[in-house]
Amino acid sequence: MEVLKIATAGSVDDGKSTLIGRLLYDTKSLTDDKVEAIRKSSEQRGYDYLDFSFATDGLVAEREQGITIDVAHIYFSTLKKSYIIADTPGHVEYTRNMVTGASTSQVAIILIDARKGVIEQTYRHFFINNLLRVKDIIVAVNKMDLVDYSEEVFNDIKSDFEALNAVSTYAEQQLTYIPVSALKGDNIVEKTDAMPWYDGDTILGHLEQLEVSDVQDGGQTRFAVQNVIRPKTEEYHDFRGFAGKIKGGKLKVGDKITVLPSLTQSKVKEIYFFDKTYQEAAAGSSVVITLEDEINITRGDMLVKSDELPKIEKQIEATVCWMDNKQLQPGAKYLIQHNTNKVLSKIDGVKHVISTQYGSHQDANNKLALNEIGSVSIKLSKPIFYDSYQDNKANGSFILIDPQTNATAGVGFID
Amino acid sequence: METVTEETQTKATISNTSVLEINALESEAIYIFREVVAQFENPVLLFSGGKDSITLVRLAQKAFFPAKIPFPLMHIDTGHNFPETIAFRDKLVKELGVELIVRNVQDSINEGKVVEETGKYASRNMLQTTTLLDAIEEFKFDACIGGARRDEEKARAKERIFSVRDDFGQWDEKNQRPELFDLLNGEIELGQNVRVFPISNWTELDVWSYIEKERIEIPSIYFAHQRNIFVRDGLIWSADDEVVFRAEDELVEEKTVRFRTVGDMSCTAAVLSTADTIEKVVSEIRDSKISERGARIDDKRSEAAMEKRKQQGYF
Numbered sequence: 001m002e003v004l005k006i007a008t009a010g011s012v013d014d015g016k017s018t019l020i021g022r023l024l025y026d027t028k029s030l031t032d033d034k035v036e037a038i039r040k041s042s043e044q045r046g047y048d049y050l051d052f053s054f055a056t057d058g059l060v061a062e063r064e065q066g067i068t069i070d071v072a073h074i075y076f077s078t079l080k081k082s083y084i085i086a087d088t089p090g091h092v093e094y095t096r097n098m099v100t101g102a103s104t105s106q107v108a109i110i111l112i113d114a115r116k117g118v119i120e121q122t123y124r125h126f127f128i129n130n131l132l133r134v135k136d137i138i139v140a141v142n143k144m145d146l147v148d149y150s151e152e153v154f155n156d157i158k159s160d161f162e163a164l165n166a167v168s169t170y171a172e173q174q175l176t177y178i179p180v181s182a183l184k185g186d187n188i189v190e191k192t193d194a195m196p197w198y199d200g201d202t203i204l205g206h207l208e209q210l211e212v213s214d215v216q217d218g219g220q221t222r223f224a225v226q227n228v229i230r231p232k233t234e235e236y237h238d239f240r241g242f243a244g245k246i247k248g249g250k251l252k253v254g255d256k257i258t259v260l261p262s263l264t265q266s267k268v269k270e271i272y273f274f275d276k277t278y279q280e281a282a283a284g285s286s287v288v289i290t291l292e293d294e295i296n297i298t299r300g301d302m303l304v305k306s307d308e309l310p311k312i313e314k315q316i317e318a319t320v321c322w323m324d325n326k327q328l329q330p331g332a333k334y335l336i337q338h339n340t341n342k343v344l345s346k347i348d349g350v351k352h353v354i355s356t357q358y359g360s361h362q363d364a365n366n367k368l369a370l371n372e373i374g375s376v377s378i379k380l381s382k383p384i385f386y387d388s389y390q391d392n393k394a395n396g397s398f399i400l401i402d403p404q405t406n407a408t409a410g411v412g413f414i415d
Numbered sequence: 416m417e418t419v420t421e422e423t424q425t426k427a428t429i430s431n432t433s434v435l436e437i438n439a440l441e442s443e444a445i446y447i448f449r450e451v452v453a454q455f456e457n458p459v460l461l462f463s464g465g466k467d468s469i470t471l472v473r474l475a476q477k478a479f480f481p482a483k484i485p486f487p488l489m490h491i492d493t494g495h496n497f498p499e500t501i502a503f504r505d506k507l508v509k510e511l512g513v514e515l516i517v518r519n520v521q522d523s524i525n526e527g528k529v530v531e532e533t534g535k536y537a538s539r540n541m542l543q544t545t546t547l548l549d550a551i552e553e554f555k556f557d558a559c560i561g562g563a564r565r566d567e568e569k570a571r572a573k574e575r576i577f578s579v580r581d582d583f584g585q586w587d588e589k590n591q592r593p594e595l596f597d598l599l600n601g602e603i604e605l606g607q608n609v610r611v612f613p614i615s616n617w618t619e620l621d622v623w624s625y626i627e628k629e630r631i632e633i634p635s636i637y638f639a640h641q642r643n644i645f646v647r648d649g650l651i652w653s654a655d656d657e658v659v660f661r662a663e664d665e666l667v668e669e670k671t672v673r674f675r676t677v678g679d680m681s682c683t684a685a686v687l688s689t690a691d692t693i694e695k696v697v698s699e700i701r702d703s704k705i706s707e708r709g710a711r712i713d714d715k716r717s718e719a720a721m722e723k724r725k726q727q728g729y730f
Contacts, residue, residue, distance in 0.1 A: 001624075003439045003616075031706040070573050070591065075566040075618045084616055096593055103595040214439070226449040231482040235426060239481060245446045245597075271435070272427060274477040279433035286445035287435065288480070299453050323593050337598050340453070399598045406602035408592040 002212040003082045007105035007134065009098045009125050010090040014111045015142045019182035020074060020085060021052020023204065026189035029076035049183075071101050080208050090121050095356065095371040096323040098125065099411060102132040103397075106213065109138045109203070114147045114179075118160040124356045126164050129173075131319065131373070131413065133393065136174045136210060140203060144195065145181040151197040154179045178203055214284040219392030220308040221249035221283070224339035225301045229288050241272060241288040242297055244340070247394035249305075250282040251289065256306040259295055260385040265306055266293040300341040302385050310385045310395060317415040319354070319389075320368060320376045324402060324409035328368035328376070334409060338384050338398040345400075348377035368410075376412070389413035427481060440621055441474065444613040446597060447576060448478035451558050451611050452485055454601030458558035458611075459516070461547075462488040464500035465677040466633050467562030467614065470622050472507065473631055474613060475560075486560075487514035491547045493539040493679045494521045495658040500677055503634040518550040535647075535660055538682040548584040551608055558601070560611045566618045567707060576615050582606040619707045623700050627693045639673045639691040650684035675700075676707055 010016035021038075024030045030038075035050070042051045074085040086101035088094065102108060108129040112122055129137055139161055147153045158177050165175065178187055179198055186192035189204045201209070229241040255268045271278045272288040281287050289303065297303075304310060322328050328347060336345045353363045353374040368374045389396030400410040451458050460475060462468045475484045490504060508515040520542050523529045528549070529542045551559065565572045575591050577599045592600055603609060614622070626633060643654040645665040652659050654667040658680050661667075672685035673696075686705075690696045 032704045033706050070588075072569070072572045073565040073616070074572065075616075077618070077620070082618070082621070100593040100595055104597075226446070227453050227479075229479060229482050233481070233483075236481045241481075243449050243478070245442065272480065273430075273435050274480050275427045276430035277427055278430050278435040281435040282437060284437045284439060284442055285435050286442040286449070286478070335602070337600060394596065397596055397598070399595055399600060401600055401602055403602075406600070406604065408595075408600045411593070411595045 001077070001082050002080075003084060004107065004207060004210065004212050005084045005086065005105045006107045006109060006207070007086045007088065007098075007101040007129070008109045008111070009088045009101065009128075010111045010121075014090070014113050014121075015182045016087070016090070016111055017051070017053035019109070019111065019140065019142065019180070019188065019203075020087060021050065022182050022185055022188040023085075024052070024074070024076050025050075026185060027076050027078055027204065071097050078204070078208060081212065083207065090125065092121075092124065092356070093371060095124070095128070095373070096321060098128050099132065099321045099323075102129050102134050103411070105134055107136040107138065107207065107210065108134045109140055112139060112141050112157055112161075114141050114143045114150075114153055114157065117157050118164065120357055122161070123164055126161075127167075127356050130168050130170050133170050133173070133389070135172070135213070137176070138203060138206060139175060139177045141177065141179045142182055144179045144186060145184050149179070149186075149194045151195070154198075176200070176206055178206065218283075219248040219387060219395070220310075221251060221305050222247045222310070222339070222387075222392060222395045223251065223289065223303040224341070224395075225297055225299055225303065226340050227299060228297065239290070240294070241270075241290050242303070243286075243288050244303075245286045246281055246283050248283050248392055249308075250280060251287075252280045257291070257303045258306045258309060259297055260302045260304065260310075260312065261383060262295070262301070264293075264295045266291040266295055268292075300339075302339065304385075310387050310392075312383050312385050314380045314383045315348075316378050316380065316384070316386065316412075318376055318378065318398075318412035319373060319415065320400070320410050320412045321373045322368040322370055322410045324407055325370055326402070326405075326409070327370075328374075328400075328410060330366060333403060334400040335403050336378070336380065336384070336398050336412075337401060338386065339395060341384055342401075343384055344381040344403075346379045346381075348379050351375040351377065375415075378412075386414055388415060440614070440617055441477070441625070443597070443616065444471075444474045445478040447599070447611065447613040448475050448560070450599045450601065451560060452479070454599070455558040455609070457554070457556050458486045458560060459489045459554065459556045460484075460486060460560045461562075462490050462504065462515075463562070463678065464490070464496065464504045464634060465562070466622055466626060466637060467564065469507070469631060469633055470617075470625060471560065471562050471613060472511070473629060476511070484511060484513050487516050489516040489518065489550060489554075489556075489559075491543050491550065492517050492519045492521075493543055493681075494519060495539050495656075495680045497634070497636050497656075497674075497677060497680055499634045499636045503632075507632075516550070516554070518546050518553075520546045522546070523549065535662065537660055538679060540679045540682045543679075544584070551584070556608060557603065558609045558611050560613065562614060563612050564617050564619070564622070565612075565615050574612060574615065576612055577601055578610040578612065579603060580608050580610060584608075620697070620700050623693075623697045627697050630693075633693075634677065636674045636677060637696065638693075639671050639688045639695075641669055642672050642685065643667050644670050644672060644685060651686065652684055653680060656680055 072087045088097040088101040110125045180187040187202045223244050225242045225244050227243040269292045270290045271281050330349045332347045336343045353365045387395040396414045398412045402409045523546045529545045644651050645654050673688040690699045
C-alpha cells in the first residue's frame with residue numbers, strides 16, 4: 001500500500017492534538033483499549049472531553065507539562081493509503097524538531113486558530129516547509145465553530161496567508177485552504193453542513209486524492225554506494241555488487257554510468273533485488289547493481305548516468321539549520337555526512353542569519369545559535385558530489401556531526 | 416506454506432516482470448540494514464522468535480543477497496518461551512546458516528544478578544534487560560538491531576531509528592539526536608551502543624501483510640489452535656505451561672485461541688480466534704478493535720511502563 005508522510009506542527013492551544021485525534025477517531029484507527037486509556041487519562045485530569053494529546057505525547061515530561069517536546073510518529077490507514085504523521089512542537093525553541101519532521105514529509109498541515117488568524121508561528125511553519133520544499137501544504141483554519149463558521153473570517157485568513165506566500169522560493173508548492181473544526185469534526189473526515197459556502201475537500205478527502213511520491217524523488221538519478229556485496233560462495237565466486245538506494249529517476253540495464261569520484265565509466269550489467277534480477281528499477285528502490293567492468297568502488301562512491309554529472313567541489317554554500325547548544329562559529333570543524341559519504345569540514349563563515357519571523361529579513365552575524373537558520377560557507381577536506389537542494393533533495397542535503405560529542409549538530413541545504 | 420530453502424537463498428532468477436515494484440517500507444528497512452553494516456563494526460540482530468524479528472531476518476536476507484546475513488542473531492532466552500518458538504528458531508537458523516547466540520535469564524538469576532519475581536503477575540520480561548546488557552558487554556556489540564515499531568506504544572512512537580544508549584544501556588529520551596531525511600548518524604563513543612529499529616515505520620498490519628505476501632513461515636502459535644486456558648482480569652492465559660502462575664480458583668477450560676504477540680509466556684495473553692491461515696489472521700488484524708499490546712500485561716503496569724523500561728536498557 002502507498003505510504004503518505006505528513007508533518008504537523010503546533011502547540012497545545014491551537015488544537016493540533018484534537019485534529020490528529022479526530023483523524024484517528026473518525027477513520028476508526030483508535031482501538032477500543034486506546035480510546036479507553038485516553039478516556040481514563042482525561043477523566044483523571046478532570047476533563048469532560050477526550051484529550052487526544054494523551055495518545056500523541058508519549059513521554060512523561062510531555063504529559064506533565066502538557067506540551068509536545070519531541071517528534072512523535074502516528075500511524076493510521078484507510079483502504080486507499082497508509083499515513084504516517086510526524087507530529088512536532090511549534091514554538092520557536094523547537095524549530096529543529098519542525099525541520100526534522102518536514103525533512104521526511106510530502107505534506108504539511110499548518111494549523112491556524114480562526115480567532116487569531118495568521119500569527120508569527122504560522123509564518124515560521126510556512127517558512128520552514130517552504131525552505132525544505134515540502135510539496136503540499138494544507139492550511140487548516142481551525143475552530144471555525146468559534147467564529148460562527150464565517151466565510152469572511154476564512155477568506156481574510158486566506159488572503160493574509162497568500163501575502164506570506166509572496167516570499168516563497170518554491171513556486172510548485174501546492175497550497176490548499178480548508179476551514180475546519182477539529183473539536184466538532186467538521187471537514188476533518190466528514191463533510192459538514194455548517195459551512196455550505198465551502199465546496200472543497202475535507203482534510204482526509206484531500207489527502208486521499210494526493211498522488212504519493214518519494215520525498216527524495218525528483219531530479220537526476222543518484223546512486224550512493226552503501227556497501228560492496230561480495231558473497232565469496234561457489235555460485236557467486238566473482239560477484240561484486242554495489243548496494244544502495246536509487247534516488248531520483250531510474251536505472252536500467254545497459255545504462256552508461258560514471259563512477260564518482262574516479263570518473264571511470266561503465267554500464268549497468270544487472271539489477272538485483274533479493275533473489276531476482278530486473279531490467280529496470282526506479283527511485284526509492286534499495287537494490288544491488290553489478291557493472292560490466294571491474295572498477296574499484298567503495299562505500300561513499302556514487303554512480304550517476306554519464307550525461308547527468310553532479311557538481312564536484314571542495315567548497316559549498318548552504319542554508320543551515322542549527323540544532324546544537326554549542327554555537328556554530330567560523331573555524332569550527334565538523335564531519336559532514338552527505339549521502340553515504342563522511343568528510344571532515346571547516347566552517348568558513350556564517351554570512352547571515354535568516355529570520356523566521358515575518359517582516360524582518362536577515363541579520364549580519366558570524367554565529368548560528370540553537371534553532372537559528374543561516375547562510376553558511378563550508379570548506380571540505382575532500383570533494384563531495386552534490387546537487388543543489390532545489391534540484392535534488394537527497395543529493396543536496398547533509399548533516400553536520402560534532403566530532404567531539406558525535407551529536408547531529410545541524411542540517412544543511414546546499415544552494 | 417513455503418519454506419526458505421537453500422535453493423532460493425543462493426541462486427538468483429530472472430524476474431517475470433522486468434520493472435521492480437517498490438515497497439517503500441521494505442526499501443527503507445533494507446537501506447537501514449545496510450547502513451548498520453557500513454557504520455558499525457560489530458552488529459547483532461536481537462531475535463525473539465516473534466513475528467517482528469522473523470520479518471527482520473527476511474529483510475536482512477534481502478539487504479545482502481547473494482551474500483549471507485553478515486551478523487549473528489542473539490536470543491535473550493527468558494526460559495519461559497513457548498516451545499514452538501524455540502523449535503522454530505533453531506530450524507530457521509540452520510536454514511540460513513547464520514550464527515545464533517543464546518544468553519539465558521536463568522543464568523542471570525543463578526548468578527544472583529537479578530531476582531525472580533513472585534506472585535500472580537510474576538514475569539521474567541523485566542529481567543531480560545540485565546541479561547541483554549551483560550551480553551552486549553560480553554560480545555562488545557556496538558549495534559543491536561531490534562523489531563520494535565513506533566505504532567506499538569506511545570513511548571516507542573518517540574524512538575529514533577538509530578537510538579544511542581550509554582554505557583549503562585540507558586535511553587535518554589529528552590536528548591535524542593534529530594534524524595533528518597534518511598541520514599543516519601552512527602557515530603558513537605567507546606562503550607556506547609546503538610539500538611537500531613529498521614521496521615520503526617511499519618504497523619502491525621504492515622508486518623502481517625508482508626508475512627502474507629512473502630509467504631514467510633512463522634511459529635504455529637500465531638494461528639488458531641485448541642489450548643487449555645484460564646481467564647484472569649479479562650485476559651486469556653495458557654494453562655498448558657507451568658510457568659504461568661494460576662491460582663486454584665482460576666478454572667481451566669479448552670478454547671480455540673491464537674497468540675497475537677509472542678513474548679515471554681508469563682506476560683503474553685492469547686486471544687479467542689478461529690484464524691488458522693495467514694489470510695484469516697490478516698483480515699482479523701484489519702478489523703481488530705483491540706491494540707496489539709492490549710494483550711501484554713507488561714505494558715499495563717503503568718501509563719509510563721514502556722518509557723521506564725527503556726530508560727533502564729530494555730530494547
